[in-house]
Amino acid sequence: CRDFVRLFLNSPRAELSPDDRPDYELCGQQLAQKRFYSSGRVLLLEFHSELTRPLQNPSHVLVYAGFKGGFYFERADQYQTSGTRVDGSTCDYEFLSSSAHKSGQFYSPAYPQNYQPGMTCNYHFRALAGERVRIDFEAIDLGGAENRSACLNGGSSSGSSDQDRLTVADSERDDASGSLYFSFSSYCRFDSKVQTVSQEAYFRVKFVSNADSVIGQGFSARYGFVARHKLQATRPLDRDVLSANGILPNKVIEHTIEFRSSQSKQGVFSSVNYSESKGYPRLAKFTYRFIGRPGEMAHIRFIDFRLDGPVTGSCSSDQGDRVLVYYSSSALGNPNAVFCGTQYSESVYSTGPHLTLVFHTDDRLTLGERGFNGNYYFTERVDKHELDTPKDQGMVATDSKQVTLGCSANREIRSDETSSGVLHSPNYPDGYQQLHCSWTFLGRANKTERVVLEIQELDVESRTTDISTALECTSKDQVTITKYIEMQMSGGKVDAVDKPFCEVRSSRPVRIMSTRIPKLKLSFYTEKASKVRRGLRFKYSFVQDFGILGEHKMQNQSLGCHFEFHSNRASSGNFSSPNYPYAYPEQLTCTYIFRARPHEITRIEFTNFDTETSRRACIPDESDFVTADDCSRPIGLASSQNVLCGRPERGKAFVYKFQATCVRVVFVSNDRYNSPGFLGVYYFDRLSNPALNRRMHVDRLTNLAYLQTTFDELIVFIF
Numbered sequence: 001c002r003d004f005v006r007l008f009l010n011s012p013r014a015e016l017s018p019d020d021r022p023d024y025e026l027c028g029q030q031l032a033q034k035r036f037y038s039s040g041r042v043l044l045l046e047f048h049s050e051l052t053r054p055l056q057n058p059s060h061v062l063v064y065a066g067f068k069g070g071f072y073f074e075r076a077d078q079y080q081t082s083g084t085r086v087d088g089s090t091c092d093y094e095f096l097s098s099s100a101h102k103s104g105q106f107y108s109p110a111y112p113q114n115y116q117p118g119m120t121c122n123y124h125f126r127a128l129a130g131e132r133v134r135i136d137f138e139a140i141d142l143g144g145a146e147n148r149s150a151c152l153n154g155g156s157s158s159g160s161s162d163q164d165r166l167t168v169a170d171s172e173r174d175d176a177s178g179s180l181y182f183s184f185s186s187y188c189r190f191d192s193k194v195q196t197v198s199q200e201a202y203f204r205v206k207f208v209s210n211a212d213s214v215i216g217q218g219f220s221a222r223y224g225f226v227a228r229h230k231l232q233a234t235r236p237l238d239r240d241v242l243s244a245n246g247i248l249p250n251k252v253i254e255h256t257i258e259f260r261s262s263q264s265k266q267g268v269f270s271s272v273n274y275s276e277s278k279g280y281p282r283l284a285k286f287t288y289r290f291i292g293r294p295g296e297m298a299h300i301r302f303i304d305f306r307l308d309g310p311v312t313g314s315c316s317s318d319q320g321d322r323v324l325v326y327y328s329s330s331a332l333g334n335p336n337a338v339f340c341g342t343q344y345s346e347s348v349y350s351t352g353p354h355l356t357l358v359f360h361t362d363d364r365l366t367l368g369e370r371g372f373n374g375n376y377y378f379t380e381r382v383d384k385h386e387l388d389t390p391k392d393q394g395m396v397a398t399d400s401k402q403v404t405l406g407c408s409a410n411r412e413i414r415s416d417e418t419s420s421g422v423l424h425s426p427n428y429p430d431g432y433q434q435l436h437c438s439w440t441f442l443g444r445a446n447k448t449e450r451v452v453l454e455i456q457e458l459d460v461e462s463r464t465t466d467i468s469t470a471l472e473c474t475s476k477d478q479v480t481i482t483k484y485i486e487m488q489m490s491g492g493k494v495d496a497v498d499k500p501f502c503e504v505r506s507s508r509p510v511r512i513m514s515t516r517i518p519k520l521k522l523s524f525y526t527e528k529a530s531k532v533r534r535g536l537r538f539k540y541s542f543v544q545d546f547g548i549l550g551e552h553k554m555q556n557q558s559l560g561c562h563f564e565f566h567s568n569r570a571s572s573g574n575f576s577s578p579n580y581p582y583a584y585p586e587q588l589t590c591t592y593i594f595r596a597r598p599h600e601i602t603r604i605e606f607t608n609f610d611t612e613t614s615r616r617a618c619i620p621d622e623s624d625f626v627t628a629d630d631c632s633r634p635i636g637l638a639s640s641q642n643v644l645c646g647r648p649e650r651g652k653a654f655v656y657k658f659q660a661t662c663v664r665v666v667f668v669s670n671d672r673y674n675s676p677g678f679l680g681v682y683y684f685d686r687l688s689n690p691a692l693n694r695r696m697h698v699d700r701l702t703n704l705a706y707l708q709t710t711f712d713e714l715i716v717f718i719f
Helices: 148-155
Strands: 004-008 024-026 035-037 042-048 070-075 093-096 103-107 119-126 131-141 165-169 180-185 194-197 202-209 218-227 239-241 247-249 253-260 266-270 284-291 296-306 322-326 337-339 347-349 354-361 371-380 396-398 401-403 411-414 420-424 436-442 450-459 478-487 493-501 510-513 519-525 535-543 562-566 572-576 588-595 600-610 625-630 655-658 662-669 677-686 694-699 704-709 713-718
Touching: 093 103, 131 180, 131 202, 180 194, 202 218, 253 266, 296 354, 436 450, 436 535, 450 478, 450 519, 562 572, 600 662, 625 655, 655 662
Parallel strands: 093 119, 253 284, 411 436, 562 588
Antiparallel strands: 004 024, 004 042, 035 713, 042 704, 070 713, 103 218, 119 202, 131 194, 131 218, 165 180, 165 202, 239 247, 266 371, 284 354, 296 347, 296 371, 322 337, 322 354, 396 420, 420 535, 436 519, 450 510, 450 535, 478 493, 478 519, 572 677, 588 662, 600 655, 600 677, 625 662, 694 704
16 A cells, blocks of 8 residues: 555554554555554554655646544543453453452453454353352454354354354363353454353353454453342353364254144244343244144234344345244245244234244344244134224223224314323224224424324235335325425415325334424224234324434524534534434424534534435525524525535535534425435534643644543544
């Protein structure tokens, strides 16, 4: 590389000598690593570029984008391992439970920097009698580009000696005398909690890095000594030792569970150890058989389904965690359907009286593997398009109580009666009858109150090519939301504008906010009954803050959609258009005031920006737009260069910079159409501040920039 960036992470002083060697040299476009930590109080960055014939010369210079990064300071003592180092070792630790010591943290060597090759570290956890050891891995990075197929079982048919490895076992020895609870290797990377709990009072965590150059940040973990009755132990992996360097799977757990119509017409089922945190057993095969009577069909409905995602991208060809569906009493031949990851059908119906599920699990443990749970039913076999209307009207939930409602008349819900609630169609989620329900939501007529409706699920008999709108619907089963817009071009006439929906999946809800007329109406119409589809579920709320994001926002409700962000409260934060990330309402003007301190620059970056516009130019009467200016300038006189609308060019972002103590950003939407809006990040950057004990120096001759702090901190640089 002729142009490159060098990083010096272990320098004791904020200066370099000719003999200093960089820890990293970065160039090109694809970085294997983007986050770097110093080992002490100094991190140095050196940038080199040059004119080199024939690639570049003074008359023909290729301009590259360069780099952009961020930095922050962290306390170094937060990465100290809590245990006692074993005498004579470099990275072996012992953790003993006592009345005064029940929890702590531990890390791989040099964490949060990358570990070194050729290391073997053992962490011994010894609980008191009647206790278990709980290990929570909060982050794992064992080097190499993430590759699930390589991560699985060490990723090598020749064993695991060519991989860095992290294991948890209940024996101090590496032979088969103990059980293995947890095993990961190179090419694995996780950034949230993975938990394992001991059967008895001892755990050993072993970390091995081989001699190659494939290294990573390592791991961050917490431990606790907990009374046995408070935690259920993790089921150990069924493993045999294949070599002194690695442990590979040997046996697969097999179990069959039957549900018979002769014993119960309905019930619940779930994966073993279904839980938010523990996950299901690994290396297992569970068969669920639903045995109906002649003339019946089996119906299962998943309430939750979360397995490990497919390695190959396709459930049907993947050999990882998966559920095979057979429309028979046995698992013979090709399955009728295959589910994995979060790819599944909420409802499954057999073609005959029987249904079989086969749940295969692999040896890999990844984050979020909850498993599944659901309900099963045995019903008389009928054609799903010719089902009878249910006799009862079902229940509709509002707030936290259940009330019986018919759907023949419109129901009004006012903000002076309730602030929010969840409603659903009768019999949801077990079908619906032929009906026409409607609800009208009325807010207070003031400057701030808006009505918000969020369709969380709409599952009806429909034929559509779009999952969120009914523009392509050919069925009459649908939901219509009506909003009321005061049309400026029609002398203030109020138009009722309908927006239909024929399908909304729970993974992609729809949220609509009212205009300055605080009124929305939702109508649900079905042409005939269905026991196959789930029906409608939606949430309503009356909001005062216009759904604008921002942890540090301060609203002036007397002015309506008017928010302020002060530097003395936070040096940076987020803000957004109303109702973000859903479409903002029509006929709205929102003002955002950013108040900086003296010697600060206000910088605003829009990470997402999409407003309605009919032309490339931001014409106020024909576009929804954003303006920004110094607060001292009259509103409406912003420079045309400060008016934004539409979308930025691909790969670019809209940015404002002002050297002023007060910056005013104004968002205006007209009465025509709307779009998702924007999400912005604001920063109050200091021009100079000698009072701080952190300084940034720039040497113009060598393009060397370095950061120094006088506290006991680490410096983090992120590209």
